[in-house]
Amino acid sequence: xxxxxxxxxWPVWLMVLPLTGALLTFAIYRYQNLIGLITAxxxxxxxxxxxxxxxxxxxxxxxxxxxxxxxxxxxxxxxxSTLMLLxxxxxxxxxxxxxxxxAGFRQHNHGSGYFWPLWLFLWTALNGLFLTADIFNxxxxxxxxxxxxxxxVGLSGQASALNAAMRYLLVGLLGSLFYLLGVGLLYAGYHxxxxxxLGQAAQAGPLPRTALTLxxxxxxxxxxxxxLHFWLPPAHANAPTPVSSALSALVVKAPFYLLLxxxxxxxxxxxxxxAANLLGLLGAIAILWGSIQALQTQRLKLLVAxxxxxxxxxxxxxxxxxxxxxxxxxxxxxxxxxxxxxxxAKGGMFLAAGTxxxxxxxxxxxxxxxxxRHLPVTAFAFGLAGVSLMGLPPSAGFLxxxxxxxxxxxxxxxxxxIIIVLGGLLAAGYVxxxxxxxxxQAPSKAHYRPVPWLMEWxxxxxxxxxxCLGFITQTPLTLIEIGAPMSYQYLLP
Amino acid sequence: xxDPYRIVxxxxxxxxxxxxxxxxMDLAPIATGLGPMVFAAxxxxxxxxxxxxxxxxxxxxxxxxxxxxxxxxxxGVWSFGEAPPPPSPSPPGPILLxxxxxxxxxxxxxxxxxVWAGGSAAGGAFQGGAMLGTIGALFRLSNLSEIPLPPEIxxxxxxxxxxxxxxxxxxIPLVGGDLLLAVSPQWMKTKILWLEFPAALSIGVIxxxxxxxxxxxRHTNNQP
Numbered sequence: 001x002x003x004x005x006x007x008x009x010w011p012v013w014l015m016v017l018p019l020t021g022a023l024l025t026f027a028i029y030r031y032q033n034l035i036g037l038i039t040a041x042x043x044x045x046x047x048x049x050x051x052x053x054x055x056x057x058x059x060x061x062x063x064x065x066x067x068x069x070x071x072x073x074x075x076x077x078x079x080x081s082t083l084m085l086l087x088x089x090x091x092x093x094x095x096x097x098x099x100x101x102x103a104g105f106r107q108h109n110h111g112s113g114y115f116w117p118l119w120l121f122l123w124t125a126l127n128g129l130f131l132t133a134d135i136f137n138x139x140x141x142x143x144x145x146x147x148x149x150x151x152x153v154g155l156s157g158q159a160s161a162l163n164a165a166m167r168y169l170l171v172g173l174l175g176s177l178f179y180l181l182g183v184g185l186l187y188a189g190y191h192x193x194x195x196x197x198l199g200q201a202a203q204a205g206p207l208p209r210t211a212l213t214l215x216x217x218x219x220x221x222x223x224x225x226x227x228l229h230f231w232l233p234p235a236h237a238n239a240p241t242p243v244s245s246a247l248s249a250l251v252v253k254a255p256f257y258l259l260l261x262x263x264x265x266x267x268x269x270x271x272x273x274x275a276a277n278l279l280g281l282l283g284a285i286a287i288l289w290g291s292i293q294a295l296q297t298q299r300l301k302l303l304v305a306x307x308x309x310x311x312x313x314x315x316x317x318x319x320x321x322x323x324x325x326x327x328x329x330x331x332x333x334x335x336x337x338x339x340x341x342x343x344x345a346k347g348g349m350f351l352a353a354g355t356x357x358x359x360x361x362x363x364x365x366x367x368x369x370x371x372x373r374h375l376p377v378t379a380f381a382f383g384l385a386g387v388s389l390m391g392l393p394p395s396a397g398f399l400x401x402x403x404x405x406x407x408x409x410x411x412x413x414x415x416x417x418i419i420i421v422l423g424g425l426l427a428a429g430y431v432x433x434x435x436x437x438x439x440x441q442a443p444s445k446a447h448y449r450p451v452p453w454l455m456e457w458x459x460x461x462x463x464x465x466x467x468c469l470g471f472i473t474q475t476p477l478t479l480i481e482i483g484a485p486m487s488y489q490y491l492l493p
Numbered sequence: 494x495x496d497p498y499r500i501v502x503x504x505x506x507x508x509x510x511x512x513x514x515x516x517x518m519d520l521a522p523i524a525t526g527l528g529p530m531v532f533a534a535x536x537x538x539x540x541x542x543x544x545x546x547x548x549x550x551x552x553x554x555x556x557x558x559x560x561x562x563x564x565x566x567x568x569g570v571w572s573f574g575e576a577p578p579p580p581s582p583s584p585p586g587p588i589l590l591x592x593x594x595x596x597x598x599x600x601x602x603x604x605x606x607x608v609w610a611g612g613s614a615a616g617g618a619f620q621g622g623a624m625l626g627t628i629g630a631l632f633r634l635s636n637l638s639e640i641p642l643p644p645e646i647x648x649x650x651x652x653x654x655x656x657x658x659x660x661x662x663x664x665i666p667l668v669g670g671d672l673l674l675a676v677s678p679q680w681m682k683t684k685i686l687w688l689e690f691p692a693a694l695s696i697g698v699i700x701x702x703x704x705x706x707x708x709x710x711r712h713t714n715n716q717p
Contacts, residue, residue, distance in 0.1 A: 012673045019561065019660060026568060027653045029646075064554045065674040071530055071551045110708075114572035121565050128558065140558045144565060151569030162573070185516055191526045210516025217509065 010050035011062050011075045014085065014127040017042045022120035032116045033100045039120060040096040043127075047082075047089040051479065054082045059483040061133070069133070069194030076133035076195070078483025080336065083476065084130040084257050087340055090465060091249045091347040092123050094458035098351050099242040101454020104156075104358055111155040115242070118155070122148035122246065129254050135183050135215075135266075136193040138258055142179065142222070146172035149251050152243040153235050164234035171221055171231045175255070178218030182211040199266045208270040215262060222255040225279075225316060226286035229309045233293075236305040241354025244301065248308045249347035253339055256315055263319065264485040276319040283316030284419045291426035295433065300353045300363035303430060304346070307389065310423065311342045317404055317416055327407035328486045334403030336480045341388055341396035341466055348462030349385035352378045355455045356438075359448050367446060368437040374448050377456040379438045384463035386431035388470075391424045396469035538681030540613045548617065549685045553674050557663065560656050560692060567652055567699045576707035585635045593635060600628050608693045612682055618655075618689040622696025629701020645709050648702060655695030659688055 021039030025032045054060060059078040068074065077085075099105075099119065105112035125144030132138050150172065154165035186208070187193055190201040202208040224232040232252070236244050263271055290310025294303045318335035322328040355378045356371060357363040372379035388397035401420055408417040469476060481488050528543070535546040548556050585593075604624040611617030643651075662684060666675040676684050702709075 009667060009673070012667070016660065016664065016673075019656070022561075023653045023657055023660075026564075027646075027649045027657075029649070063672060065550070065676065066672045067534070067551050070527060071534055073552055073554045110574065111572050114568060117568050118565075118572065121561065121568070124561070125558075137552075137555055137558070140555055140562065143562050144558060147562065147565045147569055151565070151572050154573055157574070181513070185520075187526075188520050188524070191524065205519060206515045207519040210512050210519070213512050214509070 007049065007053065008060070008062065010046050010053060011060065011077055011131050013046040014043060014050065014131060015124060017046065018120045018124040018127065022117045022124060025120060026117035029113065032113070036096055036116045036120065037100065040093050043123065044089045044093050047085050050077065051082050051086055054079065054482060055475070055478065070192035070197050073137050074133040074194060074196075075131045077131060079479040079481060080257070080260065080483065081130045082482075083336055083340060083479055084253065085127060086479075087253075087343045088123065088126050088130065088250050091246065091343055091462065092126075094351070094462050095119075095242045095246050095347065097454055098245070098458040101452045101458075102240065102242055102354075102358075103449075103452060103455065104240055104354075111157050114151070115155060115240070118148050118152050119242070119246070122152065122251070126250055126254055130257060133195045134193050135186065135195060135198070135262075139176065139180055139183055142176055142255070142258070145251060145254055146176060146222070149235075149243075149247060153239040153247070155240050155243065156238070158238070160234070161238040164231075164238045167231050168235040171228075175218040175221035178221070179215045180218075182213075182215035182218070185211045185214070195261065195266050199268075202267055202270065204269040208267050212262060212267045212270050216259060219255040219259045219262075220282075223252050223259070224309060224312060226282050226289055226309065226313065229286065229290070229312075232309055233302055233305040236308060236350075237299065237301040241351060241357070244305070244354060245347045245350035248305065248350055249343040252308065252312060253315075253343060256312070256339070260318070264322075268485065273320075273323050276323050279316045280320035280416065283313040283319075284416070286310060286313030286316070287419060287423040288426070291423060291430060294430040295426065298364055298366070300365055300368065300434065301350070301357060303365065303434065304350050304353050307349075307427070307430060308346060310427070311338075311346065311389065314338050314342075314401075314404065314420070314423065317408075317420070320413065320416060321404065321407045321411065322486065324411040324413075325486065327410040329481075329484065329488045330403050330410070331407035332484060332486060333477060333480050334400050334407060337396060337403060337469075337476065338400035340476060341400045341469060344462050344466035344469070345385040345388035345395075345397060348381055348459045348466065349389065351455075351459035351462065352382040352385065355451055355459065356382075358455065359451050360446055361449065365434060365437060368434065369440050369442045369446075371437075372439045375451060375456065377460050378451075381456070381460035381463045382438065383435055384460070384467055386427075386435065388463070388466040390428045390431055394470040395467045397466065399470055399473060535681070537678035539678075541681060541685065542611065542613055542615065542617075544615070545611050545613075545617055545685060549688050550676065550681060553659075553663075553688070556688075556692075557656065557659050560659060560695065563696060563699050564652055564656060567702055570703060570706070571708040574707050575710050576705040578710065579633070579636060583636065585637060589635055593631065593637075597628060597631070600624055600631075604628070604693070604697070608689050609686075611689055612685050618692035618696060621689070621693035622700060625693065625697020626700025626704070629697065630704045633701070633705060642709060648698060648709065651698040652695055652702065655692035658691040662687055 017039055021035055024035050054077055062075040064073050099115055125141045129138055129141040150165050150169040153168055154162050189207045190198055192198060221228045236247050287310050290306050294306035297303050297306060315335055315338060318331055321331035359375060388395035391397045391401035401424060405417055405420050531543050531546060535541045604621050607616040607624060608621035663674045
């Protein structure tokens with residue numbers, strides 16, 4: 001068929017497939033699992049095909065309807081987009097399988113029928129955001145992401161989950177409105193909403209700086225950077241487990257991705273060192289604050305959620321570390337690798353935590369005694385994910401932290417280097433706090449519910465991927481370079 | 494006692510406000526924008542309203558996703574629970590019924606006109622859909638319980654129809670090796686009508702169902 005031979009259409013399939021799946025699972029209702037899994041496989045296939053194309057031919061641009069910017073909407077896929085799409089597909093694939101096996105859904109039968117349509121809409125929206133080259137279209141996808149996430153958080157119908165969902169909704173809307181205000185200003189000033197045209201038109205001045213500030217505040221609110229993280233722990237901890245995993249691994253990365261795009265490719269002239277340092281500083285506080293909260297909390301899922309607050313802080317170190325052009329490319333690679341590593345590890349860790357929660361019917365950390373005997377696969381998955389989160393070799397998390405550290409030292413920015421190391425130690429603290437109970441050889445009197453294998457293996461495979469990306473670095477690093485906003489100099493070993 | 498958090502929040506918002514004012518001052522007072530470009534590009538398609546051209550030709554991909562936002566809002570509301578029961582079973586009074594007999598056919602007519610006119614003048618799927626949604630809200634407000642609701646599966650299909658047709662129309666060019674949502678000038682008006690009517694129906698159904706406030710109750714149809 002002509003469609004497959006031309007194969008410029010892979011970005012389109014990444015939108016059409018999940019959207020079709022969402023419609024089918026909503027309207028037909030039967031065979032939801034089958035339709036959902038086929039969709040997940042189709043998306044994975046399309047992303048891999050797209051990645052191969054980007055690897056061989058470089059960045060791709062696709063004009064929807066053939067109108068072209070500034071009249072129409074363009075899709076643009078470079079290394080950064082491809083990386084995010086791949087991460088979404090990998091986590092989404094395993095979350096889908098976990099969702100099929102997730103026995104928690106059988107307990108509250110009202111909400112469970114809505115998991116698939118909401119989740120596939122969320123996947124559509126994430127893909128849409130990573131594909132688009134249009135800041136207004138990005139706003140629409142942000143709204144889709146927000147609405148789908150809110151509904152997914154409240155799916156269990158419990159009061160705590162509904163409270164968290166309501167707070168999440170209000171915060172998300174506020175963030176979107178800030179972002180939209182910036183879009184409106186930019187259109188009024190430059191008569192285009194296309195990222196590339198804006199990048200050419202916008203010089204340093206009050207207007208682009210105002211727009212970037214407003215959009216930045218909105219995106220920081222959505223990506224839960226300290227001190228705007230207050231909504232995240234309850235939302236991520238109270239959501240059904242497959243949802244928690246997708247939220248922590250993917251959804252908070254989406255606004256961060258958009259911020260990277262705006263900062264590095266649309267308004268590079270409007271950014272200042274002070275703003276970059278402020279973002280880095282907030283990131284550093286997030287690392288410390290989130291880790292300390294994770295060390296103190298009594299509940300496993302809440303611990304994992306606080307760990308997300310902390311780990312997100314690392315991503316924001318990219319702003320100060322790229323200020324000095326010497327090590328900019330190393331810091332860029334490191335931050336993107338961190339996004340990848342954290343997505344896979346945290347996705348796996350949340351799935352494992354949720355399985356433990358389901359088996360024990362509660363998740364107080366003191367009661368995890370000796371659970372590794374009953375759930376060896378899940379305990380192993382939690383441990384492996386922890387290895388990557390702590391940044392121990394040979395994991396993807398290690399490589400990412402090492403790159404960030406190299407960049408910080410090469411720039412002589414010792415403060416950031418200390419934070420990176422300290423954050424790793426704190427992460428080790430809260431991961432080992434859990435592992436010490438999990439692998440305790442004490443006989444436990446707790447009553448365990450049987451766990452289907454589909455709730456165990458997806459977590460392990462995700463965590464394994466986070467480890468494997470510590471060995472298999474060639475392809476991701478090549479991808480990160482394609483279309484990167486700075487010239488590449490090799491500091492990495 | 495004044496909450497210190499509120500003062501911090503207020504001062505931060507004031508800073509943002511100052512930045513915003515500074516940015517707005519920087520805007521050029523007169524600007525033509527993309528207007529001339531829109532008029533030139535829609536010219537070969539015949540008489541098309543510029544607003545419709547932006548919504549359903551140049552930025553139709555946005556419109557597709559906006560329809561998805563609406564449907565998603567409905568799915569979200571349904572996922573939270575069933576609709577509350579109607580307030581009281583008292584039948585509508587004769588004046589209300591006469592009013593409805595007068596106004597509902599007119600509203601239905603206005604719905605068709607708004608969607609049809611959307612191709613060349615003000616109007617379109619969202620305006621027409623709002624009219625249709627109002628009809629649904631009127632039905633619900635006036636307690637017409639003897640009018641049977643369609644089974645839920647039909648509601649689901651109707652709510653999804655707009656996006657389904659949109660997606661089909663979007664995919665047709667792919668078969669011929671063209672880009673997603675591409676359209677040749679002589680098909681522009683046809684495409685607009687094909688997109689608008691199902692979209693308007695879905696928007697109306699979704700708005701009415703959102704007004705009901707939850708998933709349809711299972712036992713609506715066999716009331717005593």
